[in-house]
Amino acid sequence: MANIITTDTPQENNNKDSTLHTLSIFVNNKAGALMRISQVFARRGFNIDSLVVSQSRDARFSRMTIGITGSSNGLEQIIKQVNKLIDVIQCQEHTTKDAIVKEMLLIKFLVNNSSRTEALQIIDHFGGKSVDLTPVAMTAIITGDPAKIDAAINMLSAFEIIEAVRTGKVVIARGDAPT
Numbered sequence: 001m002a003n004i005i006t007t008d009t010p011q012e013n014n015n016k017d018s019t020l021h022t023l024s025i026f027v028n029n030k031a032g033a034l035m036r037i038s039q040v041f042a043r044r045g046f047n048i049d050s051l052v053v054s055q056s057r058d059a060r061f062s063r064m065t066i067g068i069t070g071s072s073n074g075l076e077q078i079i080k081q082v083n084k085l086i087d088v089i090q091c092q093e094h095t096t097k098d099a100i101v102k103e104m105l106l107i108k109f110l111v112n113n114s115s116r117t118e119a120l121q122i123i124d125h126f127g128g129k130s131v132d133l134t135p136v137a138m139t140a141i142i143t144g145d146p147a148k149i150d151a152a153i154n155m156l157s158a159f160e161i162i163e164a165v166r167t168g169k170v171v172i173a174r175g176d177a178p179t
Contacts, residue, residue, distance in 0.1 A: 018069055045070060052064070102170055105153065105167075107164045116138070
């Protein structure tokens with residue numbers, strides 16, 4: 001199932017009509033499926049900004065969530081082409097109004113005894129949790145929409161960030177609608 005969530009915010013790049021889109025694609029869990037799907041985007045001039053792939057509850061299928069940047073004009077054609085690919089089960093478009101989009105961030109940064117409380121307050125403010133603590137560093141996990149993750153990284157930049165790992169977007173339709 002491919003689901004597309006389109007934001008109305010143009011991304012910063014050279015193309016004025018370039019927009020961020022999020023696709024959720026339900027596929028047979030077979031070798032080569034990701035390659036065939038990513039080639040559709042490359043041929044149409046869309047950049048893949050984030051990619052999350054995981055097996056569904058049924059091991060025969062996988063869910064791909066792909067964040068792409070490109071013109072809204074070519075999006076309909078991409079949906080049609082993805083729908084025709086071997087191993088793609090279904091394509092369906094969503095908007096941010098009828099779907100939930102979340103990311104996860106693991107962020108490791110330097111922290112000492114005097115700044116540990118401040119770091120924990122920032123993490124708590126974003127609904128995160130400390131998952132590792134040493135005398136010199138802390139690792140936190142934060143989940144939320146992409147804007148929340150960006151804001152958390154911005155606030156934690158007050159510390160020296162050693163490393164940050166971000167999952168990219170995952171999406172699910174609201175209510176009982178299929179994703």
